Amino acid sequence: MSDQRINFIEKVKASYQPGGSFIYLGAGILNGQVQAEAEVNLPLRMMNRHGLVAGATGTGKTRTLQLLAEQLSDAGVPVFMLDVKGDLSGLNQAGTANAKIEERMAGLGRTFEPMGFPIELYSLSGKLGAQMRATVLEFGPVLLAKILDLNETQTGVLSVIFKYADDHKLPVIDLNDLKKLVSYLSEGAGAEEIKADYGKISTATSGTLLRKIVTVEQQGLGSMFGERSFDIEDLFERTDGKGVISLLNIADVQNQPVLYSTFLLSLLAELFTELPEAGDLDKPKLVFFFDEAHLLFKNSSKAFMEQIDMIIRLIRSKGVGIFFCTQSPTDVPSNILSQLGNRVQHALRVFTPNDAEALKKTVNTYPRSDFYEIDKVLTSLGTGQAIVTVLNEKGIPTEVVATMLASPRSVMGPLSSADYQNVINHSAMTAKYAETIDPESAYELLTKRINDELIEAQDAAKDMKVTPVQKKGEKSMVEQVMGATITRQIGKEIVRGLFGMLIGKKTRSRKNKGFFGI
Numbered sequence: 001m002s003d004q005r006i007n008f009i010e011k012v013k014a015s016y017q018p019g020g021s022f023i024y025l026g027a028g029i030l031n032g033q034v035q036a037e038a039e040v041n042l043p044l045r046m047m048n049r050h051g052l053v054a055g056a057t058g059t060g061k062t063r064t065l066q067l068l069a070e071q072l073s074d075a076g077v078p079v080f081m082l083d084v085k086g087d088l089s090g091l092n093q094a095g096t097a098n099a100k101i102e103e104r105m106a107g108l109g110r111t112f113e114p115m116g117f118p119i120e121l122y123s124l125s126g127k128l129g130a131q132m133r134a135t136v137l138e139f140g141p142v143l144l145a146k147i148l149d150l151n152e153t154q155t156g157v158l159s160v161i162f163k164y165a166d167d168h169k170l171p172v173i174d175l176n177d178l179k180k181l182v183s184y185l186s187e188g189a190g191a192e193e194i195k196a197d198y199g200k201i202s203t204a205t206s207g208t209l210l211r212k213i214v215t216v217e218q219q220g221l222g223s224m225f226g227e228r229s230f231d232i233e234d235l236f237e238r239t240d241g242k243g244v245i246s247l248l249n250i251a252d253v254q255n256q257p258v259l260y261s262t263f264l265l266s267l268l269a270e271l272f273t274e275l276p277e278a279g280d281l282d283k284p285k286l287v288f289f290f291d292e293a294h295l296l297f298k299n300s301s302k303a304f305m306e307q308i309d310m311i312i313r314l315i316r317s318k319g320v321g322i323f324f325c326t327q328s329p330t331d332v333p334s335n336i337l338s339q340l341g342n343r344v345q346h347a348l349r350v351f352t353p354n355d356a357e358a359l360k361k362t363v364n365t366y367p368r369s370d371f372y373e374i375d376k377v378l379t380s381l382g383t384g385q386a387i388v389t390v391l392n393e394k395g396i397p398t399e400v401v402a403t404m405l406a407s408p409r410s411v412m413g414p415l416s417s418a419d420y421q422n423v424i425n426h427s428a429m430t431a432k433y434a435e436t437i438d439p440e441s442a443y444e445l446l447t448k449r450i451n452d453e454l455i456e457a458q459d460a461a462k463d464m465k466v467t468p469v470q471k472k473g474e475k476s477m478v479e480q481v482m483g484a485t486i487t488r489q490i491g492k493e494i495v496r497g498l499f500g501m502l503i504g505k506k507t508r509s510r511k512n513k514g515f516f517g518i
Contacts (some may be wrong), residue, residue: 005030008371012038015398018392020045020282023071025344025388026405027108030371034404036109036299042068042342044075044283046391048321050339051311054329055346060384061325064344065289066408068323069245072287073117078236078243082264082291085198086128086251089420090411092119101407104384108406115409118239119428120246124224124260128249130429132263133229136172137162139266142303146262148212152301157205160198161185170442174226176212177442182209184446187455222260226460232270234429235286257295264290265308271320272311278319285319293324294331305333306498312339330358337365341391344405347381369400377402 012028012035021044023056028038034459053068055061069079069091081088094114095101105112121129136144141162145155161181165172184190186206194201216222237244250260268288278285296308312322328348331336350356363375366389378387381402388403415423424430 004371005035006036009035009038011370011399012040012401015392016041016401018043018393019046020393021075023047023068023075024406025067025353026403028373029385029402029404032368034107034396036107036416037481038401040388040401041405042390043282043393044072044077045393046342046395047072047077047287048281048284048316048319049324049341049391049395050316050321051342051390052329052332052337052340053323053325053344053346054331055386056327056349058348058379058383060386060405062087062348063321063384063408063412064145064289064293064346064386064405065325066410066412067321067406068287069289070115070409071282073243073245075283076238076243077246077283078238078286079269079289080235080286081245081247081289083247083249083251084254084291086249087413087414089119089121089249089423090413091117091245091247092415092423093411093419095407095409095411104407106234108404110406112407113409117245117410118237118242119423120234120244120427121236121424122246122248122429123252124248124250124263125220125252126212126223126433127252129247129424130427130433131223132248133224133226133433134263134266135227135229136174136225138180138270139163139262140269142301143262143266143269146300146304147259148209148217149258149346150209150212150334154205154208154502155301155303157201160194160201164194164198165442173439173441175217175222179210179213180443182206182213184450189450190446216259219256219418221253221256224259224263227439228435230267230433232267232274235267235271236433257292261290261292261296265296265311268311268315268320268322269307272315272318274317275318275320277317279317281319284321285321287321289323289325293326297331297333297336312336327392328358329362330379341395341397343387343389345378345387346385347383350379358404366400367397372400372402374400426471 003234008028008030016039018041022041023044025032025040025042027036028040029035030038046319053064056109058118065081069081072079082230083089094116095112096114097112101112122132123129124132139147141155141159144159146159148154150158158269162172164170164185165181170177170181172181182201183206185194186201186203191200235246237246248260248264253260271286275285297305300308315322323342324332324336324340326332329343329345332340345362348355348359348362350359359375359378362378366374366387372387374387384405386403386405387400389400392398413419
């Protein structure tokens with residue numbers, strides 16, 4: 001055994017042999033050879049220091065997420081994962097050995113032991129799993145503005161609307177509630193009411209808000225707002241001692257990246273708000289895998305980025321770990337990247353000047369290595385290989401190691417249609433969230449208020465016993481109302497809404513829950 005090899009194995013062992021429980025990632029590679037003795041392990045107690053799994057398309061990122069999820073489940077740690085392509089449901093079934101898997105595991109000095117893991121299937125549309133919902137108020141104005149693609153002025157108006165609803169105890173549960181509020185506060189008695197304390201809402205801005213809301217409804221996604229909203233306690237389930245792996249299948253809405261990435265952030269925000277402080281734990285309470293993470297940061301407002309930064313920075317003290325998955329570390333803002341202590345970097349491909357610049361920036365984020373030229377290694381890694389550095393139990397970055405990663409033990413692909421449906425049919429969560437609740441909320445309360453005001457006005461007119469005389473050339477009251485800008489706008493939205501109903505059935509549900517959004 002050469003001195004270099006001995007030195008390599010000793011350094012890897014010194015960096016990657018934690019005293020407590022750990023996740024086995026694989027073994028180090030030196031001069032193209034796997035060194036099985038140089039085991040690369042990730043301490044469980046450091047999983048709440050967050051992490052990054054990055055690499056070009058086809059380099060094995062999804063299988064790395066699968067490997068991590070399996071071992072977390074084994075340790076009794078629940079996992080939440082975004083299933084972008086619908087191919088992670090195979091986690092539920094034991095894998096099948098083949099020549100490539102056996103060769104990989106033999107090189108690591110291990111045997112392949114197939115195993116399935118408990119999963120729950122969720123869906124934003126309700127078509128691919130248990131329906132995941134949140135109330136409009138749970139989203140809050142900043143996150144909702146991201147979904148509606150509002151500019152800063154429109155976001156400010158939305159914040160005013162939320163403040164009014166909060167001050168006047170008007171639960172904004174679903175999009176119908178929000179539309180009713182926008183209409184009420186932009187013209188007529190409602191506009192006069194808010195003018196002094198909150199400011200005027202222009203008809204142009206209110207019209208834009210209504211159009212954007214209706215657009216979301218026409219995409220068939222209005223059902224994700226309402227009641228029954230998702231209970232975060234359901235993310236902490238265990239079955240037979242194993243942590244349940246909750247999969248949010250977005251295969252049917254993957255062309256709406258802003259929607260699902262923002263929904264995930266709303267879940268994290270709720271976890272941050274509701275969970276108690278936990279301090280340093282031997283293992284995390286929950287690990288959250290955020291695939292296609294670059295979509296979360298793209299074209300985000302300053303307020304939105306500030307919320308992400310705060311959540312990532314503080315949620316680890318609640319016992320929650322977050323792992324981002326994306327193609328390049330440069331996809332993640334530097335203030336967020338600096339908080340990701342555990343990193344698994346798959347191969348990077350350099351085809352353009354931008355790729356070369358991204359490689360240079362990535363290399364600069366790694367500690368110096370006595371064994372590798374990191375820029376060359378990153379462009380020559382094979383599928384299922386990665387550069388790894390994590391935090392040891394003292395919080396110190398470990399030796400940078402080119403690693404042959406172990407194979408997942410479950411099926412590396414989707415379940416069959418029959419097996420997938422069987423999981424849905426036997427899920428308690430499917431039954432729980434199939435139920436819709438329609439409490440009294442802003443829509444009903446404002447409708448009642450408007451009707452009461454109309455009755456009072458009619459009674460006052462009767463008491464005065466005065467019949468208004470319509471002057472020649474003057475529009476009648478009905479004509480004036482029907483000609484009002486906001487009335488015309490609402491008419492347009494109703495027509496669009498009816499058109500949307502011809503395309504797909506729209507469900508409406510609400511929840512009477514708190515008045516604070518983040």
